[in-house]
Amino acid sequence: MGLFKNQLANVVEWEEYRDDVIFYKWNNSEIKKGSRLIIRPGQDAIFLYNGVTEGVFEKEGNYDIESDIMPFLSTLKGFKFGFNSGIRAEVIFINTKEFTMKWGTKQAVNLPTPALPGGMPIRANGTFQFKVGSYQMLIDKVAGIKKQYTTEEVRERVLSVLNQLLLRWIVREGKDMFNIQANAVEISEGIMGELNTELEKIGLAATGFQIDSVSYPEEVQEMVTKVAGQSMVGDMGRYQQMAMIDAMTNTSNNGGGNNMAADMASMQMGMMMGQQMVNQMQNAMQGQNNQNIAQGQVQNTASNVQPQSQPQPQAEQPAGGVPNFCPNCGQKTEGSKFCPNCGQKLVP
Template sequence: MGLFDEIKKKLSHEFIDIVEWLDDSQDTIVHRFERYQNEIKNGARLIVREGQKAVFVNEGQLADVFGPGTYELTTSNLPILTTLKGWKYGFDSPFKAEVYFVNTRLFTDEKWGTKNPVMLSDERFGLTEIRAFGTYSFRIEDPGKFVVDVVGTDGNFTNYEVNEHLKSLIVTRFTDTVGEANLPLELYAANTSELSETCREVMEPEFARVGIELEKFYIENVSMPEELKKEIFEYSRLDKLDMSKLSQFKAAKAMEAAASNEGGTAGAGMGMGMGFVLAQQMGSMMAQPQAAQPQQPRGPVASVPPPVPVPPAYYYAVDGRQQGPVPYERLQELFASRAINRDTLIWKQGMAQWSALSEVEELKSFLGGSTPPPLPGN
């Protein structure tokens, strides 16, 4: 470049009188207005469009901030910069200052997600892992604070750069929030709306600290390992299952099988009928005290086997709320996993009142360390 071209370039920059930014991108958040040696002519025209704000910075110090509109740059329009520069009687042309244009529109549909699983502790399933992802929306609320604290001297600060910072903040606060929520594991996926709102309230002050407003925050999905999902579904079904009806159904099916094996086709038909009748009778017996049965006459053994014994169903109390009924084996699993203990209140049909587990005779084996009674004659 020749000497004449260099002088022409300097003059064209030195006497520029319009300061503006025409955004031709979709992801620029902050753009620094470039000029030769940061010089702006006295009386220059500043144009700030809708969705923008202009931030003046003097040697690293925040000065004046302008919203949408057209301004003539004089001492009356630059009160903070005038104070910083010490302009008592106006200023010489040109003056030096950095001008940053900040995009204040709403940035929507920004993605976030947990790169690594979040560890949670559940009293029923132990240590578990979950993952989550979703979207959020934000805008620059305080351009001056954002430029000074986040942008620094970056001449073209993009959406990608700020999102890297925000995603780390979101994942950290999300992990803290779900850990402190202490919800049953299956409720995290079922209550994403409430959890999203709680997370947004927790994150808002963190965003505001750097001049950003968190407009929306959504959790779209909370996922967990497939094995854990199956275990939760099975637990849920067992918790809702009516054990007495299940026992009646199994008894009827057993009668069908016995009659079919003993009497062929005719026996099968009779067995099915008797099985259904037996199921109805067992339902009536569970609802009413059992009536005295007439003594069976002595003679050959009847061809129909006696009813299959119905296993006892136990109810238990957790945090003052009734749970169950559950079979003996499930109660044993709950004790082994420490969901219940020796002091947990237990009730089953035939008991006059609720009793501690340690006082129910057939459940004392859960406690271990049982001592046999003395031998007869000793």
């Protein structure tokens, strides 16, 4: 009798557990008298009878179904196992962990821009997280027709709507298409909200969404990199000098005269430096010439100004009344009353 009883017993468990499986449906055969339920860490077990949820068991452990499970089932709590009778019930095991998946745009997302009639094509990638949110919705929408459900199936569902969500949150919020990375947190939060609404339809819940990188067409990326480099350098003359020195240093380190290409590069750099020095000398000379011309113009202007007539110095008048010098011609009078040179009367 004991041997026959052991043949009727079975174990209800998720034997082939996989991290990428969201749920597993056990429906191998009917549950016999003496059967046991095994719930492992990170699992919940849901009993269904005739498609109706009878009970949800969340605590891990090894349970006797007749004594530990049956008393808690909704409509089967009074069920009595017979010698050959069992319960044709289903048990769905739920993976309760949070799943992390990578995503990437299948096709380029064309962002509208007046400069490009077809839009600016961009690509993006990142990660998102989700977990089971509603057991009953998951059973009604997915578990009723599937024996198991994988994370790859969820990823395909997310990718089918992701391009639209990216376009909506970048364009609608008026974000600069060249600064998406700077606004990635705000854009990600908006996308996660709408993505959660989409996943709730099948009993899942989005718990996170991240944008790791955004890529542009190669030509646009090169242009952005060049503009960024120029803005960082500031003094383009100094940048050119540094580039010449680096090129010549690299040429010297790579063998110099033994490499024809290196020699020609060095010659070209030398000619460029020589031409730059000539240009600088010419500019300096031109500046000096301009300065000399300006000084000459100032001198000519000064020479054209007529000097004002200076008042003649008054002849010194000695005590005797005769001046020492003629006030008319400046000749020394030597005490005479009349100028010996012009005859001017010296005494009034």
